[in-house]
Amino acid sequence: MTVSSNSPSVPAIEVRGLRKSFGPVEVLKGIDLTAHEGEVLSILGASGSGKSTMLRCINMLETPDGGDIVVAGEKVAMKPGPHGKSRVADRGQVQRIRSELGMVFQSFNLWSHKTVIENIIEAPIHVQKRSRTEAIEEAEALLAKVGIADKRNHYPSHLSGGQQQRAAIARALAMRPKVMLFDEPTSALDPELVGEVLRVMRSLAEEGRTMLVVTHEMGFARDVSSRVVFLHQGAIEEQGTPQEMFANAKSERFRKFISG
């Protein structure tokens, strides 16, 4: 059952009691997190704190061992699997929910055998079955928006990292997603290219898009996000508005984390 995502009472993303282990290592120890529509969440934490895993569990690139993922009021159906871990119950549902979540990866992951425009229209045409003309029109508008309209027919390997990441953002936006998920989108970039990607992300935030951003960019977390979530060893240590968190966080670890 799908509940309209426009009603303010239904969170865009709801994570309840999320658990995940890789072998003997417990990466997520029961995470509860809610993102309302229009919110920009910056998810911070040291490497190994589980922030990327949490993001990847939301669109089921990692299968949670336990807990619930609810996207716009729709719970991802899980069933019990071996070793007490849960499994995806309905692949079709997962595929549909994934198409409603735009994912941006640390290493861009553009399809190397397709040009920029082909990358962007691929899923709208083949997954969402939209018309080619419409998909191309929208793709060109998105390319203009992220500032690489002139790279339309280039292959990813012919672009700089910053241009590739902006193309990847356009690709995610082309699905008209309800929520954008960013997994360390600037961590693989040369320092001088970080700015152009952050500018695009900031403009998306200003449009009122719902965004979950795993990042190390403190400036983005402080200036752009509506909430900062700090993870430590697979649990949420503290969360709050950037003002609260950066001015007077209760967590000693967070204060240490931001002071470097």
Added chain:
Amino acid sequence: MDFPFLYETFLTLIAALPLTLQLAATAIAFGAILALGLALCRISGILPLDWFARLYIFIFRGSPLLVQIFLIYYGLGQFREVRHSMFWFILRDPYWCAVIALMLNTAAYAAEIIRGGLLSVPHGQVEAARSCGMSPFMVFRRITLPLAVRQALPAYSNEMISMVKATSLASIITIMEVTGVAAKLISETFRAIEVFVVAGFIYLAINFVLTRLVAFVEYRLSPHMRQPAPLSAATVAGEIR
């Protein structure tokens, strides 16, 4: 040099070229399909399938093609059940026996080449496809396979060349392809050098065309691995104006 004889030999042998090409093309085409299935078995992670494919590859790569041809053409006919089966009309025909042997053999080699191609596909690109909501089959068809083919093509062209040459073994089971006709011609004229030189030249010519063809396909499939085309004169002129 007896040029008139060489020329006559060439005309006789070239008449058998269509059969050689047909043998090679059929074996390669069916072999490729079988190879894709075997490669998928190998990487499926399902142990019985993996073992089956491993065993198959071990047997067909590890034993001589000539022995395989003999076993299929002469060997299978020994069994009453085979002679009375619905497949007998195929298995009693030397042409189809040769095609089957070549196909089964090339599939074993090609399976490992395709497996290498599939394993070379960057995991991140597959993950990006899944995160767009593609089904596993669509991910395979739209992303994994096209990338794997591009990666496997250079090695696969080796296997295709081998197959063209391997068709000459079919002459052993009475098939009158280029080598078969050449052998017959030698038994009639006793001029082994001239006849085999001409036969060898025909195989060289086939493989020359084949390698150029593969190179062309490779070129067309990999614009992303080249430098972007320099601005054409027209574009430059347009910008100046």
